[in-house]
Amino acid sequence: MEQILTIEKILNNNVVIAHHDIYKEVVLIGKGLGFERKKGDKISFDKADKTFLLKNETEKEQYVNLLPHIEENLIVFIHELLLFVEEQMGTELNEHIHVALTDHLAFAISRAKKDMQFSNPFLYEIEALYPKEYQVAKGVVKKVEKRMDVAFPEGEIGFIALHIHSAVTDKSLRDINRDHVLISKLIEIIEENLVLHLGKDNINYHRLIQHLHRAIDRAHQGESIGEEKKLEEVLKKEYPVCYNLAWKLVKVMQNQLNKPIDEAEVLYLTIHLQRLLHNS
Structure with missing residues (x-):
């Protein structure tokens, strides 16, 4: 059955906000969707290429304020990219990516056109931690470069991969970046x-x-990986340097996260550290 909505606001020729009896405000996106339409007009869900809800009032306000500063064709293109990401990841994306990725890509394209280069200090870690998101982000960068005739620095793949990971896991970029900073600190301690x-x-x-x-x-989830008393005695005796360093890392994590860390993490970290030391 065809669903009819009432237009509340025309954001531009391609984006309108409409009222739905159940979902309240819905954002509709489609080429020419807002052309020659006005507030109060009726519009069918079927007319839109993409629909999404922005339940968070702050995000909705950010999106409304963002659109006047972005080319209309770019808005449609970004939503094509989001459909590509959704298809490649095989899951629905959290709606906040509409605001975050639109803002990020618009700024990244502007930087690229001015030949402003930004490095990404966590690029290798992002690729290691989120290989699927990283590969999908590569595809996004390739499409943007071809359509917009720009060249992105490699670090841009990492930034886009983080946006994808955030939208898939419903984690905020702030939390993700905080954990990356902690991991970098732990790596520095290990190397030193x-x-x-x-x-x-x-x-x-x-x-x-x-x-x-x-x-x-x-640690965030409060999960335990169980006790291994016999293994602890062996590792403590055989690899004291790595065992003591593993404890140091756990203490740093506890202080940074302000959460308890399962003591069994020390054992597995000791094994990883010993393997690194042996191979070096």
């Missing part, structure tokens, strides 16, 4: 204490990064 340089293309480095990320996630 073991007097080695961790090659970012090393498989053991990737395993360590993934383990630290999972340990932080477990």
